[in-house]
Amino acid sequence: MTAPAAVQPALGDANTLPSGCYWSTDPDDGLLLIPGCMARVQDPDADCTCATLAARLARVEEELREEREKAAYARRWYAAVAEALDAHPAGREIRTDAHRRAGR
Numbered sequence: 001m002t003a004p005a006a007v008q009p010a011l012g013d014a015n016t017l018p019s020g021c022y023w024s025t026d027p028d029d030g031l032l033l034i035p036g037c038m039a040r041v042q043d044p045d046a047d048c049t050c051a052t053l054a055a056r057l058a059r060v061e062e063e064l065r066e067e068r069e070k071a072a073y074a075r076r077w078y079a080a081v082a083e084a085l086d087a088h089p090a091g092r093e094i095r096t097d098a099h100r101r102a103g104r
């Protein structure tokens with residue numbers, strides 16, 4: 001097993017875990033592989049199958065696109081509900097009740 005020449009990232013905590021394999025230094029200054037993919041969990045000498053930075057970026061961009069679609073739908077839904085409430089005889093009371101339920 002040979003360590004790549006790349007600079008090792010800092011160790012993270014539960015919120016900043018590295019998203020791929022990396023090398024760390026143990027207390028005796030030996031190199032320690034921290035696997036980030038199943039290929040290296042099973043065999044440290046295997047080729048790393050962690051997502052590339054470009055693949056991770058593409059995944060995050062897709063998640064952002066999906067969240068934007070959800071937000072756009074939520075805005076359309078809110079506008080439709082507001083119009084329905086405006087047209088309903090009890091709309092004002094329903095809106096007041098909804099605001100109370102939402103904590104606003």
Ligand SMILES: [Zn+2]
Pocket residue numbers: 020021035036037040047048049050
């Ligand atoms: Zn890996």
